[in-house]
Amino acid sequence: MVGQLAFSPVYRFEPIRPFTGKSWYNPFQGDTLEWSRANFHIHTQNWGGLTAGRRSPQEVISVYDSLGYTWIGLSEYQRINPSSPILLYEHGWGIGKVHQLCFWAEKVVWWDYPFFQTLSAKQHIIALLRPTTRFLVLAHPRFLHGYTGQELSLLGGYDAVEVLNRYGDSVAEWDSALSSGHYASIIASDNAHDAYNPHQVMSRWTEVGVPSSASIKLLERALLGGRTVAYKNRTPFPLSGPYPRFRLIKIEGDTLLRVQLSHRVDTLRIIGQGGTVRAVAYDSDEITYSIRVYDTYLRIEAYTSEVEAYTGALVRSGPHRRDIPGIDRMATAIQSIALGILSLSALLGGWWLLRTRADR
Numbered sequence: 001m002v003g004q005l006a007f008s009p010v011y012r013f014e015p016i017r018p019f020t021g022k023s024w025y026n027p028f029q030g031d032t033l034e035w036s037r038a039n040f041h042i043h044t045q046n047w048g049g050l051t052a053g054r055r056s057p058q059e060v061i062s063v064y065d066s067l068g069y070t071w072i073g074l075s076e077y078q079r080i081n082p083s084s085p086i087l088l089y090e091h092g093w094g095i096g097k098v099h100q101l102c103f104w105a106e107k108v109v110w111w112d113y114p115f116f117q118t119l120s121a122k123q124h125i126i127a128l129l130r131p132t133t134r135f136l137v138l139a140h141p142r143f144l145h146g147y148t149g150q151e152l153s154l155l156g157g158y159d160a161v162e163v164l165n166r167y168g169d170s171v172a173e174w175d176s177a178l179s180s181g182h183y184a185s186i187i188a189s190d191n192a193h194d195a196y197n198p199h200q201v202m203s204r205w206t207e208v209g210v211p212s213s214a215s216i217k218l219l220e221r222a223l224l225g226g227r228t229v230a231y232k233n234r235t236p237f238p239l240s241g242p243y244p245r246f247r248l249i250k251i252e253g254d255t256l257l258r259v260q261l262s263h264r265v266d267t268l269r270i271i272g273q274g275g276t277v278r279a280v281a282y283d284s285d286e287i288t289y290s291i292r293v294y295d296t297y298l299r300i301e302a303y304t305s306e307v308e309a310y311t312g313a314l315v316r317s318g319p320h321r322r323d324i325p326g327i328d329r330m331a332t333a334i335q336s337i338a339l340g341i342l343s344l345s346a347l348l349g350g351w352w353l354l355r356t357r358a359d360r
């Protein structure tokens with residue numbers, strides 16, 4: 001445990017800087033919105049049954065195909081499954097469930113801190129993954145608290161947060177990331193391990209704001225640009241009927257936000273800095289909101305008895321993401337020396353103990 005820390009650099013994390021600026025970035029701007037359904041987090045049978053996946057890629061793909069999904073990603077642990085329509089893998093094999101989804105990765109990174117991860121260790125993993133993947137998602141933050149909200153507000157170099165996941169939803173953590181001025185796109189996933197179990201399928205999904213016929217390049221651009229809506233199914237089975245979709249999310253003159261849905265919903269909410277509720281509408285298919293000078297980011301939530309929907313964020317200026325922070329060389333050197341002394345004294349202590357026992 002001490003030894004593994006010796007390999008992690010110590011980073012100099014910057015103070016948070018909420019989104020500012022006169023103009024607004026709206027990933028949904030435009031007069032028509034088209035949606036295609038996605039799940040990028042599914043496990044199939046792999047590693048000789050060692051990891052928890054129960055079905056073959058063909059079985060999984062046909063289940064999601066029949067439910068009308070356009071984008072399907074088989075996210076095996078530490079392996080890019082060549083049968084996956086969207087190529088990606090889930091990084092992380094430690095006990096703490098600090099996992100990342102690496103889309104279109106050039107290679108699998110095996111380095112991990114398996115027992116305990118300091119904030120700097122978590123940053124180091126992101127730094128190692130960053131050059132190998134085109135879309136880097138921090139998976140299920142609340143699952144065993146792999147990432148806290150505080151950590152998401154300091155880490156840099158990641159593209160998105162898997163806000164909805166069967167193993168734990170992380171809306172507050174995502175708000176921390178957005179409130180700190182880091183543009184994190186939103187995705188939602190089943191994290192299914194058995195696609196034949198109806199409780200595991202279509203429990204959470206992502207709607208991407210591109211038509212089903214879109215190219216992979218367009219999909220990638222939409223994911224990076226935050227043009228997604230995350231859905232949570234409040235019923236125990238896949239939905240068979242229609243559910244509300246966003247028809248219009250428009251900012252007019254940088255001062256007025258207009259939202260229009262395809263169906264009436266019980267509640268519509270506009271959320272802003274710190275996760276605070278800025279406006280609410282009940283039993284309606286639309287909401288308008290006069291943007292305040294102190295608004296930094298805005299996102300929309302919709303609720304019915306069947307689903308919850310969370311749009312990607314609209315932010316001031318642009319979809320800015322914090323870079324990987326600089327390394328604090330002095331602190332890294334001190335940590336290495338301190339850990340060196342600790343290891344050496346443990347070694348010497350052991351040797352002394354063995355000798356005194358042998359002398360008896």
Ligand SMILES: [Zn+2]
Pocket residue numbers: 090097099139140
């Ligand atoms: Zn995971």
